Amino acid sequence: xxxxxxxxxxxxxxxxxxxxxxxxxxxxxxxxxxxxxxxxxxxxxxxxxxxxxxxxxxxxxxxxxxxxxxxxxxxxxxxxxxxxxxxxxxxxxxxxxxxxxxxxxxxxxxxxxxxxxxxxxxxxxxxxxxxxxxxxxxxxxxxxxxxxxxxxxxxxxxxxxxxxxxxxxxxxxxxxxxxxxxxxxxxxxxxxxxxxxxxxxxxxxxxxxxxxxxxxxxxxxxxxxxxxxxxxxxxxxxxxxxxxxxxxxxxxxxxxxxxxxxxxxxxxxxxxxxxxxxxxxxxxxxxxxxxxxxxxxxxxxxxxxxxxxxxxxxxxxxxxxxxxxxxxxxxxxxxxxxxxxxxxxxxxxxxxxxx
Numbered sequence: 001x002x003x004x005x006x007x008x009x010x011x012x013x014x015x016x017x018x019x020x021x022x023x024x025x026x027x028x029x030x031x032x033x034x035x036x037x038x039x040x041x042x043x044x045x046x047x048x049x050x051x052x053x054x055x056x057x058x059x060x061x062x063x064x065x066x067x068x069x070x071x072x073x074x075x076x077x078x079x080x081x082x083x084x085x086x087x088x089x090x091x092x093x094x095x096x097x098x099x100x101x102x103x104x105x106x107x108x109x110x111x112x113x114x115x116x117x118x119x120x121x122x123x124x125x126x127x128x129x130x131x132x133x134x135x136x137x138x139x140x141x142x143x144x145x146x147x148x149x150x151x152x153x154x155x156x157x158x159x160x161x162x163x164x165x166x167x168x169x170x171x172x173x174x175x176x177x178x179x180x181x182x183x184x185x186x187x188x189x190x191x192x193x194x195x196x197x198x199x200x201x202x203x204x205x206x207x208x209x210x211x212x213x214x215x216x217x218x219x220x221x222x223x224x225x226x227x228x229x230x231x232x233x234x235x236x237x238x239x240x241x242x243x244x245x246x247x248x249x250x251x252x253x254x255x256x257x258x259x260x261x262x263x264x265x266x267x268x269x270x271x272x273x274x275x276x277x278x279x280x281x282x283x284x285x286x287x288x289x290x291x292x293x294x295x296x297x298x299x300x301x302x303x304x305x306x307x308x309x310x311x312x313x314x315x316x317x318x319x320x321x322x323x324x325x326x327x328x329x330x331x332x333x334x335x336x337x338x339x340x341x342x343x344x345x346x347x348x349x350x351x352x353x354x355x
Contacts, residue, residue: 011311012078013038013075014031014038014077014078015040015041015071015072015079015081016031017080017082017084017092018082018083018084019083020084023053026303027042031081033300036312039081041071042054043066043070044066044084047066078101079104082096086108089106090109094118094119097122097130101128102310103128104131105131105132107195111182113331116328129320131309131310133322134330135303137195137196138303138321139254139301140276140295140297141254141276142199142268144281144293145200145266146202148283149200149201153263153264154264154265156261157201157236158262159236159239160197162238162242162256162257164190164240164251165241165248165250165251166244166251167246167250168224168245180221183222186223186226190240193254197232198333203233203234204351205233205336206349206351208229208340211228211340212341213225213226213227213243225243225244226242242255252269253270254268254279255269264283264288265284265290275301306321332349
């Protein structure tokens with residue numbers, strides 16, 4: 001839960017890089033609720049995108065820039081929000097870090113672990129905040145489930161099942177950028193579920209076997225559906241079934257989760273709409289009928305809650321829940337799954353102190 005905090009910090013001045021569809025959504029829905037943050041400038045190298053965002057947001061020319069370097073010359077800032085395409089995440093983050101600014105970067109953090117580590121290590125060398133926006137963590141259902149598991153509500157975990165089903169295959173080829181995303185399921189979507197799996201179980205992944213299950217009529221260039229078996233530390237096994245081309249009952253964005261243990265079962269789902277009201281957690285013990293778990297209310301949720309954590313960390317408060325280093329474990333699962341797809345074998349998840 002993200003609790004209200006009466007601690008007063010100065011406002012954090014934010015430069016925002018990347019004004020495509022998701023970047024504009026940040027501007028409309030994620031940044032405004034966080035009163036502690038002042039967005040002082042926007043950046044996009046694509047002139048039509050920049051000017052389109054300027055018109056939509058009603059910004060003056062002095063707040064709009066074609067490059068981060070120009071923005072840094074003209075505007076005083078404390079941090080940079082990166083919502084550009086994933087291939088640009090680390091280059092932009094490194095440029096911001098070298099300029100002495102803290103960084104909040106959208107997921108997936110990077111295309112590879114090796115690239116992500118360059119930013120993590122540089123941020124640590126410079127003593128700057130590097131946070132990854134894993135916004136699914138900031139909803140009441142997974143936070144409540146994490147507490148239930150940690151408190152032993154159902155005893156030792158025996159298995160975890162996750163199902164994610166969405167239909168996103170209607171647009172003609174060539175008209176939907178999502179079709180050409182690198183690893184549109186594993187890196188763009190399932191990274192959320194991999195991150196939640198680590199969060200709610202409190203365990204790291206050890207090995208992954210992944211099999212793409214795309215139908216011949218999928219319009220995605222790379223995997224749109226897959227089935228994974230993920231072995232976690234201590235021998236816990238998680239099954240994951242995800243699809244962008246499913247005609248089955250559509251799940252919420254969290255997917256449908258079932259965690260079974262020695263003494264009972266927890267199920268949860270959430271994120272059907274924009275707020276936390278859709279979150280539901282059910283708990284059953286000893287074979288009894290499931291009972292709904294009361295969830296905490298949250299003043300801020302999702303990306304806004306993460307942005308508030310970023311602000312507090314920048315101003316000398318506690319470290320955010322998802323630092324660049326802590327997020328390497330989620331990226332490692334996605335990378336191992338992609339290797340497994342290519343090799344057809346079980347692949348080790350990269351581990352060690354670097355994660």
